[in-house]
Amino acid sequence: MKKDFFYLILFLFLVSCSQKEKPAVSFYYWKTNFSLSTSEKETIKNNAVQKIYIRYFDIDLHPKTEEAIPLSPIHFPEKPNVNEIVPVVFIKNKVLLKENLDVEKLAKQTFDFVNLINTKNGLSCKEIQIDCDWTLSSKANYLRFMESFKRMSTKKLSATIRLHQIKYFEKTAIPNVDSGVLMYYNMGTIGVNTSNSIYDREIAQRYIKSLKKYPLxxxxxxxxxxxxxxxxxxKVIGLRSKMSVLDLKKDKKFALDGDANFVVTTSNYRNGTFYKKGDQLKIEAISKNDLKEMAADLSENAATQPKEIIFYDLDEFNIKNYEKTIFEQVVSCF
Structure with a gap:
């Protein structure tokens, strides 16, 4: 009798595990023109992507007037061929640090501009996301902005969350949103002799154990x-996007000096940037093993199963560095 009961419990456990639904694969799109390449379209199709988070515009302070203004709004030469798009608005923290900021006005202008872009391009959305790495100094304005925005909108509202806001949520506060997205990158310091600033597991481990207590x-x-x-x-003089070890190995003006460091052998211009002979380039990238490690650590520490894993960002330069099944492999770790 006890033996039969044991097998019944084991069977129910195995069934429940097999029915556990994997998170969906989604992407951020962070360019000013929405126009997908062949490989980007194939990635969407092969991973049954239903949702894309599209950066609609940034909000920064005008250099002369110090007024909050939208920068680099998105254009749509083609429409997204997915079930759902989520407009993302990136607000620079210095905007919310501005003295005497009219938060209600900023929220209305932001909401109106999102609607204007949608109307102009014949688009609709169920959700809007606000991306801002707020601090203790900007917290009050940030929270008021989110409250105002949510009140104006009938749509779902989500917010990006950083690791420090997870661990110290009682101080940094939790915005009044329907859900959050933990940005699991840009963890370290950009420096000459520092470790990978995009992902450092040692740094991440100091924070992710707090995930189980995070109420959002x-x-x-x-x-x-x-x-x-x-x-x-x-000295660090700049950060150069879209660079990889494989690409630089093909350029004879750069010589490999270690696993991922290059020395400029001949002064040259590359993608509009001047590189002086003797300059160095330290390449920081994320391997497939890094991604699986991230997923395993997050799965172990998460309070609940995530509905989506959102990869940053959908770009053929990024996609070509991975095997086609990488996104499926990563979500399978949850």
Missing amino acids: TLNFALPIYSWGIHIRDN
Whole structure:
């Protein structure tokens, strides 16, 4: 009798595990023109992508008037061929630090501009996301902005969340939103001798154990981009996007100096940036093993199963660095 009961419990456990639904694969799109390449379209199709988070515009302060203004709004040469798009508005923290900021006015202008872009391009959305790395100093304005925005909108509202806001949520506060997205990247310091600033597991481990206590429903955003840290005279002078070890190995003006470091052998211009002989480029990237490690750690520490894993960002330069099944492999870790 006890033996039969044991097998019944085991059977029910195995059934429940097999029925556990994997998170969906989604992407961020972070360009100013929505126009997908062949490989980007194939990635969407092969991963049954239903939702794309599209950066609609940034909000920054005008250099002369100090007024909050939208920058680099999205254009749609083609319409997204997915079930759902989520407009994302990136607000620079310095905007919310501005003295005497009219938060209600900013929220209305932001909401109206999202609607204007949708109307102009014949688009609709069920959700809007606000991306801002708010601080203790900007917290009050940020929270008021989110309250105002939510009140104006009849749509779902989500917010991006950083690791420090997870661990110290009682101080940093939790915005009044329907859900959040933990941006699981840009963890470290960009420096000459620092470890990978995009992902550092040692740093992440200091924070993710707090996930179980975090009361907001979360999805997770994982990085698939790479960049080069431009160093001159032992000082960081810039961050260069869309750089990889494989690409630089093909350029004879750059010589490999270690696993992912290059030295400029001949002064040259590359993608509009001047590289002086003797400059260094430290390439930071995310391997498939990094992605699986991230997923395993997040799965172990998450309070609930995420509905989506959102990869940053949908770009053929990023996609070509991985095998076609990488996104399926990563979500299978949850």
